[in-house]
Amino acid sequence: MLRLSLGLVTVFAFSVIIFSTFSFLPGDFATEILGQSATKSAVKALRAELGLDKPPVTRYFDWLGNVFQGDFGSSFSGRSKVQGDQGDRSREVVGLIVPRLKNTLFLTGVAAMLAIPLSLILGISAALYRNSYYDRSATGVSLVTVSSPEFFTAYIFILLLATLFPVFPTISNVDEASTLAERFYRTALPVFTLTLITMGHMMRMTRSAIINILSSEYIEMAKLSGASRYEVIVKHALPNAWAPISQVIAINLAYMLIGSVVVEYVFNYQGIGRLMVGSVYNRDLPVVQACALIFASTYVILNLIADLIGIISNPRLLYPK
Amino acid sequence: MTLNKSKELLLEMKNIHIDGFSDERWHKILKGVDLTLHRGEILGLIGESGAGKSTMGKAAMGYTQPGCKIIKGEINFNGIDLAKLTEFEKRKIWGTKISYVAQSAASSFNPAHRLMDQTISAANRLKINPTDVLKKDAVQLYESLQLPDAENIGDRYPHQVSGGQLQRIMTAMAMSPRPELIIFDEPTTALDVTTQVEVLSAMRSIVDKFNTAAIYITHDLAVVAQMADRIKVLRYGEEVEEAETRDMLSNPKEEYTKSLWSVRSLIKPEETNEDYMLSIKNIDAAYGSSKVLHNVSIDIPKGKTVAIVGESGSGKSTTARVITGLLPQLKGEIIFDGKKLSPKLEQRSKEELRRIQIIFQMPDTAMNPRQTVDEIIGRPIEFYQGIKGKKREAKVIELLKMIELDETFLDRLPSELSGGQKQRICIARALAANPDLIICDEVTSALDQIVQEGILKLLQKLQKELGVTYIFITHDIATVKAISDEIVVMYQGEVVEQGLKSKILNPPYPDYTELLLSSVPEMDPDWLTNLLNKRSS
DSSP: OHHHHHHHHHHHHHHHHHHHHHHHSSSOHHHHHHOTTOOHHHHHHHHHHHTTTSOHHHHHHHHHHHHHTTOOOBOSTTOOOSTTOTTTSSOBHHHHHHHHHHHHHHHHHHHHHHHHHHHHHHHHHHHHTTTSHHHHHHHHHHHHHHHSOHHHHHHHHIIIIIIISOOSOSOOOOOTTOOHHHHHHHTHHHHHHHHHHHHHHHHHHHHHHHHHHHTSHHHHHHHHTTOOHHHIIIIIIHHHHHHHHHHHHHHHHHHHHHHHHHHHHHTTOOSHHHHHHHHHHHTOHHHHHHHHHHHHHHHHHHHHHHHHHHHHTOHHHHSOO | OOSOOOOOEEEEEEEEEEEEEETTEEEEEEEEEEEEEETTOEEEEEOOTTSSHHHHHHHTTTOOOTTEEEEEEEEEETTEEGGGSOHHHHHTTBTTTEEEEOSOHHHHSOTTSOHHHHHHHHHHHHTSSOHHHHHHHHHHHHHHTTOTTTTTGGGSOGGGSOHHHHHHHHHHHHHTTOOSEEEEESTTTTSOHHHHHHHHHHHHHHHHHTTOEEEEEESOHHHHHHHOSEEEEEETTEEEEEEEHHHHHHOOOSHHHHHTTOGGGOOOOOOOOSOEEEEEEEEEEEETTEEEEEEEEEEEETTOEEEEEOOTTSSHHHHHHHHHTSSOOSEEEEEETTEEEOSSGGGSOHHHHHHEEEEOSOHHHHSOTTSOHHHHHHHHHHHHHOOOHHHHHHHHHHHHHHTTOOGGGTTOOGGGSOHHHHHHHHHHHHHHTOOSEEEEESTTTTSOHHHHHHHHHHHHHHHHHHOOEEEEEESOHHHHHHHOSEEEEEETTEEEEEEEHHHHTSSSOOHHHHHHHHTSOOSOTTHHHHHHHHHHO
């Protein structure tokens, strides 16, 4: 319960920070959309229409109140510039975000399903054959993938798998009509990129969590009672490693979501990251706020889940004395 | 201990050499030790830390710790040379034919699994009996080990039972596959004397019951005397001597063996006076919401030594924390040299802080590993007495001489000192403040017998020379006899009694003191048997 309320506070604080940073950015939606040649009165009129003339604090609480009622407001862009014609063509933020969010969740979901099992297997096997050539090369390669930035990894994949060996498309445009197979095919490269950038960290942390436990006395005891290598790792070490492993997975899933901002941009994928970048450019505050809120809550929820796994996997916390 | 044990050879280790890798080079841990064990026989392996007794015990299973390797030697178990087997072949013997009971039960059980599952895991691997038969058998083992609620205790997790119970459950776990040999590696060292007695008797009766052979490793001769038929003394990886238990106790051949119980021969004549250095009156103290001290009153006579004894959880160390101001009391007052001390550390004057010093149990963690001896001792001299430069150095050397070390130690780091030397440096650090009262919190319990003796003698000498007052916190009665004038017995946060050593250590006793004193193992192989007979009657 305490964690949950702390999480809510985090999300709230985050929305305040986003809102106030926006107030410090030069220009607003009105100046951006009307261009430099706009007359002062036109800018003023548009501001009044969007409610941008009110003081920031009032605007923030108006917005907050609406969010609690499930109303994320309307996007500024796509709104009719003709007086009296508003409403019909203005776009609801929710309607704008949901399909994009689905796309992003698909992308990161596939990447996660690839990255998590792979890094667990690699991490555990590296711990099992510690200091072997396999271990050394796996940890070495993972260090390289962790240190290279997303866009670099993305371009390497484009170079290898789209240009030199044209297996996958460089542009991952999907729409409502795409079939599942098409989606997999088109998102292959962004999925690989996201997998690679997060896998290194997860694998290394799994490895060190297991190695840490392997040096404890109950592992020696297990060996002396005749447990095989496999049994030692899977039955004795792994159950005690879930807490640190789930933490690092949560952090990496969140990182994946944030990394998708760059990756979606590189592969021109219609996800929430691209939407957010575009909206920041336009100073489209309602959309940016909503996206930011989604990112923040995902982060908090993922961490809550990790904590929960930590508690469930630890009898000390589950069954008090 | 029955004498009609078979003479059939079970284990024969010949000329065992084991090397260990540490500090970037290989060291010899065992230098050609032999060992023989017959079926149903219990052999005691004894020695100080670093003697190689634990390595020898594990080698009896053909196992070496990571970083160690068997250089040469034969380990014939039932006619098979374990040293020549592969890991895979050895795993078939480990846990089922030979099982192991570790020193620290608390950290040797996997925290993620229930005790029952861990108890029968090795026997389960044999696939002879189905799981429910094994579980029933385990419950019977729990019962014969006198565990409370034997029926259900296996459903608990390791953190839900006490240390003494865990140690007995580990014995049940070792016994579950009915092995031919059990290695007990210091199984009672981490326990209180009162718990130790229960665990010892439980282990002995079950080993007797199934006529299992055992190697019992310990540094406490009195404990091994209760368990073993034969005793082998190791030192620096070599055998000192081996003899039947009774022969060894009555007639030890080597000087070294005699020195193993030297602390027990140290005795100080008691003295007291009516002039109190420190009086604590009606103290209550708590950690958070759990109250640990109830109405504790103790008087400490000037220039004398008061020992506070009791098992873990009795509030001895908490009392020390209250006196030093680390844990402010809820109620009651502390009178130091006629003046009232403020409960809070922050509100005490520098002079008050200087006059009360404390020495801790673990010298390893009580010193900054990156400071040299000169810095460690010099800092309190500078802080409390404002002495700097050449004079400070002279003072440090003077203190080093006082603790029977010399100026060659000035530039050493704690990692370059032995355990006993580290504790001496801690004593010098306390003396550097020129205190009137030193609280010694289990200062000798982490040390070997011989080193203990040296430290205790040093503390006595310093008291004679400087007239300093000691509060000596310990659970070891031999230490108490060696150093104290007065004794305070504590139990569950209360003072059971306080008085002169001769009064406390002689009858009539209050019930708890009786239990505590009678639980201290004595150098008599019949001690445990007699004690158990006495208690059951």
